[in-house]
Amino acid sequence: xxxxxxxxxxxxxxxxxxxxxxxxxxxxxxxxxxxxxxxxxxxxxxxxxxxxxxxxxxxxxxxxxxxxxxxxxxxxxxxxxxxxxxxxxxxxxxxxxxxxxxxxxxxxxxxxxxxxxxxxxxxxxxxxxxxxxxxxxxxxxxxxxxxxxxxxxxxxxxxxxxxxxxxxxxxxxxxxxxxxxxxxxxxxxxxxxxxxxxxxxxxxxxxxxxxxxxxxxxxxxxxxxxxxxxxxxxxxxxxxxxxxx
Numbered sequence: 001x002x003x004x005x006x007x008x009x010x011x012x013x014x015x016x017x018x019x020x021x022x023x024x025x026x027x028x029x030x031x032x033x034x035x036x037x038x039x040x041x042x043x044x045x046x047x048x049x050x051x052x053x054x055x056x057x058x059x060x061x062x063x064x065x066x067x068x069x070x071x072x073x074x075x076x077x078x079x080x081x082x083x084x085x086x087x088x089x090x091x092x093x094x095x096x097x098x099x100x101x102x103x104x105x106x107x108x109x110x111x112x113x114x115x116x117x118x119x120x121x122x123x124x125x126x127x128x129x130x131x132x133x134x135x136x137x138x139x140x141x142x143x144x145x146x147x148x149x150x151x152x153x154x155x156x157x158x159x160x161x162x163x164x165x166x167x168x169x170x171x172x173x174x175x176x177x178x179x180x181x182x183x184x185x186x187x188x189x190x191x192x193x194x195x196x197x198x199x200x201x202x203x204x205x206x207x208x209x210x211x212x213x214x215x216x217x218x219x220x221x222x223x224x225x226x227x228x229x230x231x232x233x234x235x236x237x238x239x240x241x242x243x244x245x
Contacts, residue, residue: 021068028061029240031218035084037232039094039111039144045229046094051109051146052086055236066123073120073134082220082234083112083142096146097228099153106149112142113157113222113234117184119165132167136184138193144228155228161186161193176205176212192223201242210244 035053038045062078087108094101101107121134142157169180183196199216219235 023066023244025064025066025242025244026062027214027240027242028059029214029238031058031060031080031082031236031238032056033058033082033218033220033234033236035111035232035234037230039096039228039230039232041095041097042225042229044093044095044100045231046090046092048111048232050088050090050092051107052088053084053109053111054086056082056084058082060238060240073122074132076117076119076121078117078119079115080117081114083110083114085110096144096153097155099146099151101146101148101151108147110143110145112144113140113220114142115140121165121167128171128173130167130169130171130180132165134165136163136165137161138163138184157228159226163193163195176203177201178203190223190225192221195220197238203242203244212242212244214240214242216240 032055034055035048037048039048039051040046058081060078060080062076064074064076066074085108087106089104089106090101091103093103116139117136118139119134119136121132123130123132125131138161140157140159140161143155144157145154146152163184163186165184167180167182169178171178177200179200181196181198183194185194195218197216197218199214201212201214203210203212216238217236218238219233222230222232224230
């Protein structure tokens with residue numbers, strides 16, 4: 001990807017709703033993702049299932065801090081290890097950053113889209129309906145690598161991308177159950193990136209540390225025309241343990 005970062009603006013009016021006391025939210029889990037779409041240069045790309053990129057298990061964790069000062073945003077950090085390495089004999093040629101791999105070649109492909117999200121957000125609502133809005137800077141720290149019998153190519157993916165962040169959660173009173181949705185989205189030039197999830201969770205409301213479990217479905221879609229051209233969907237279910245104190 002190019003080092004140039006296209007700015008994204010979001011005006012947030014303050015003050016908004018704030019937490020009554022300082023709160024810390026922590027979660028960790030595993031995302032079982034499946035790959036689909038195209039990868040390679042725009043004039044000669046290949047379907048990712050031809051490369052054997054079908055599914056992978058990816059770990060993630062997050063921590064969020066909410067406070068009672070209305071004018072200051074809350075903060076959230078989430079890290080996702082997202083990678084898949086597979087090998088396959090390709091039945092169609094493709095080009096990766098100018099390097100062409102031919103039909104019949106045994107190609108080992110390593111796609112690493114590991115990233116960390118740094119989010120600042122305000123709470124617009126904070127009761128049984130929770131609504132957050134803010135901005136995320138997503139820092140990719142990965143690469144795409146293809147190794148054939150006769151040649152290889154490595155493309156570094158080190159890019160910080162600003163995105164619009166939103167989250168809505170609906171608590172079912174007196175039950176500990178909740179449902180929610182979350183999204184990070186950006187669109188600029190010929191590039192689109194979205195990362196959306198929907199979940200259902202349960203908090204053990206009588207526990208001292210407010211433990212919980214969460215099940216959901218996450219879909220990350222990339223339509224990128226930079227050093228690597230990709231039109232890829234990564235989606236699947238996830239499960240996480242949560243903690244609030």
